[in-house]
Structure formats: C-alpha cells, structure tokens
Amino acid sequence: MRLLRFAVATLMSAMLISCAHGATTQLPTSPGPAPVTIQRLTITPTSTTMIAGNAVPITSSGPFTADALALGAFAQYNDGSGKYVPASWTSSDTRVIAIDNSTLTAVGRGTATITARAEGMTATAEYAVEPNVAGTWSGNFVVEQCVAGSGSMQELICGDTPGHRGVLPVATSAPITFTIEKNGADLTARAASGDWRGVLIGTDRGLNFLTLKGDLTGNRATVTIVFWDTRVKTDLMEGFIGFEVRIEGVPSHATVTAHFDNVTRR
Numbered sequence: 001m002r003l004l005r006f007a008v009a010t011l012m013s014a015m016l017i018s019c020a021h022g023a024t025t026q027l028p029t030s031p032g033p034a035p036v037t038i039q040r041l042t043i044t045p046t047s048t049t050m051i052a053g054n055a056v057p058i059t060s061s062g063p064f065t066a067d068a069l070a071l072g073a074f075a076q077y078n079d080g081s082g083k084y085v086p087a088s089w090t091s092s093d094t095r096v097i098a099i100d101n102s103t104l105t106a107v108g109r110g111t112a113t114i115t116a117r118a119e120g121m122t123a124t125a126e127y128a129v130e131p132n133v134a135g136t137w138s139g140n141f142v143v144e145q146c147v148a149g150s151g152s153m154q155e156l157i158c159g160d161t162p163g164h165r166g167v168l169p170v171a172t173s174a175p176i177t178f179t180i181e182k183n184g185a186d187l188t189a190r191a192a193s194g195d196w197r198g199v200l201i202g203t204d205r206g207l208n209f210l211t212l213k214g215d216l217t218g219n220r221a222t223v224t225i226v227f228w229d230t231r232v233k234t235d236l237m238e239g240f241i242g243f244e245v246r247i248e249g250v251p252s253h254a255t256v257t258a259h260f261d262n263v264t265r266r
Contacts, residue, residue: 040076041087041121043114045069049128050106051208053182058102060086071104073116073123087116096129131265133210133232134182139263141193141241143172149252157245157254168245168256176263180210187212195219200228208232220248227257235265 044064050056059072062084073087089104091097096110104114106129116123146168148154160169168174178191178200187210189200195218202212209231216223223243230239238260245254 036077036079036081038075038085038119038121039078041085041116041118041123042074042076043116043123043125044072044074046125047127049130052106052108052129052132055103055105058089058099058104059084060101073118075118075121085118087118090115097127130208130234131232132182133187133204133208133237134180136177136179136266137237137263138175138177138266139237140173140261141176141258141263142261143168143170143174143256143258145257146170146254147256148254150250152250153245153247153252153254156247156250157256168254173261174258176260191216193223196221196223198223200225202228222246230260230263232265237263237265 056071059070062070064074064082064084070084072084074082075085076082086101089099089101091099091112091114093110093112095108096106096112097114098105098107099114104127106127109129109131111126111128113124113126146158146166148158155164155166157166157168158170159166174193176191176193178189180187180189182204185204185206187200187202187204189202189212191198191200191212191214193216196216197218198214198216200212200214200216202210204210210228212228213225216225223245225241225243227240227242230237230241240257240259242255242257245256
C-alpha cells in the first residue's frame with residue numbers, strides 16, 4: 001500500500017509540474033491531401049489526316065467531349081479529374097504541319113509529329129496531310145446513260161447501231177483533262193474532252209468533295225456541265241458527272257451521265 005500511494009503521489013506531482021510549465025500533450029496529426037498533379041498528357045485526336053490548306057484551333061481549356069473531339073493537350077490528374085490545358089507546341093516538319101499555341105495548319109503533303117509540353121509532361125502524335133483538289137488531272141469518263149430529245153441527236157450522240165454509232169453511246173470511254181485552281185473554297189478549272197474546251201467554276205465543299213459547272217465548246221457543239229459530284233482521294237478523283245450536248249442546227253439536245261475512270265493527278 002505504501003508503494004502504491006507513493007506511485008500515485010509521484011504521478012500527480014509530475015502532472016502539476018507539467019501544467020505549471022505550460023506543457024500540453026498533443027495527439028499526432030494526420031497527413032494533408034496529396035498535391036494534384038498531371039499523371040498523363042495526351043494530344044487529341046491522337047492521330048488524324050488533314051487536307052492541305054485547312055487550319056484548326058487548339059483548345060486550351062474545358063472538359064473532354066467524345067462527341068466533339070477537340071484538338072488540344074488533355075491532362076489527366078492523379079485525383080481522377082481531367083481537362084484541356086495550355087501547352088507549348090512544336091512540329092517536326094513545318095513544311096507539312098505549321099503550329100503555334102492557338103492554331104494548327106496543314107501546309108503540304110507528308111507526315112509530321114507534333115509535340116505538346118505542359119507542366120513538365122510531354123505528349124506526341126503523328127499527323128498526315130493529303131493534297132487538296134488543286135492540280136492537273138487526266139483520265140476518262142465512262143458513259144452510263146445517254147438520252148436524246150430528237151432522232152438527229154440520237155444518231156449523232158447516243159446512237160449505238162451498225163452504221164449509226166454516235167459520239168457517246170452507253171459504255172463509251174472518253175478522255176478528259178482539267179486543271180483546277182483553288183482560292184479558298186472557290187474553284188476554277190480549265191477543262192478539255194476531245195474537241196470540247198472551256199472554263200468551269202465551282203466549289204470545294206470540304207473533305208475534298210467538289211462541284212464544277214460551265215460550258216465546253218468545239219466543233220459546232222456546246223457541252224453544258226449540269227452535275228459534277230466528285231471526291232479526291234490523295235491523287236485519285238472519283239465520282240459522277242452529268243452534261244447536256246447541243247449541236248448547232250440540230251433540234252433538241254442529248255443528256256449524258258457518266259462516272260470517272262482512273263482520273264488521276266499528274
């Protein structure tokens with residue numbers, strides 16, 4: 001009992017001394033939240049093919065939206081969040097892709113690697129550029145349908161019987177050449193097919209789809225392009241044309257529809 005009373009007294013004395021000197025006892029504190037940092041940086045879209053002359057803005061803020069994928073540097077953070085962030089951009093070949101901190105421009109045919117740097121992270125993506133519709137083209141069109149409004153036009157243009165073969169009966173393959181000049185979306189084309197020559201005007205509708213209209217003349221005939229719906233795939237032009245043929249002194253006209261066959265860029 002004496003030992004127990006001595007121990008209690010000693011403990012009480014120590015506590016009084018601690019209080020007298022202003023000492024306090026503190027529980028250990030828990031660590032604070034980890035700093036939010038980028039875990040991954042990605043260029044969106046990760047790869048793409050552009051058409052020479054096209055330019056797109058670079059997004060530097062906002063959330064990721066899969067239904068309207070923006071061009072930008074997308075940061076994924078260690079807390080699970082993500083957003084587009086400002087970045088420093090470079091291109092491996094400015095003859096193919098020219099880029100600054102707000103716009104990416106497709107300059108000429110080829111492939112270039114673009115690099116984005118943000119908050120100590122780096123991301124790269126490979127972009128390809130294909131030529132636009134401008135250039136010199138040559139190949140053939142193949143007649144799919146020829147309808148004449150008079151017997152004379154049938155014989156001269158659409159006829160396909162022995163002794164009465166016209167110029168453009170069904171299945172005829174005829175040459176065509178044209179040189180397209182592009183100014184924004186506006187197109188001008190110097191075109192020729194056989195003796196027919198002229199200048200066509202039209203529109204680049206985007207994604208290398210184009211429309212042309214106008215007249216070709218020669219050898220007392222006028223060919224009026226009324227339908228032209230073609231698309232350029234690198235150095236090949238595919239699609240359909242429709243035109244009306246009128247001949248001086250011959251009643252009515254012939255209506256022809258055709259598709260392009262191996263029309264390529266020179």
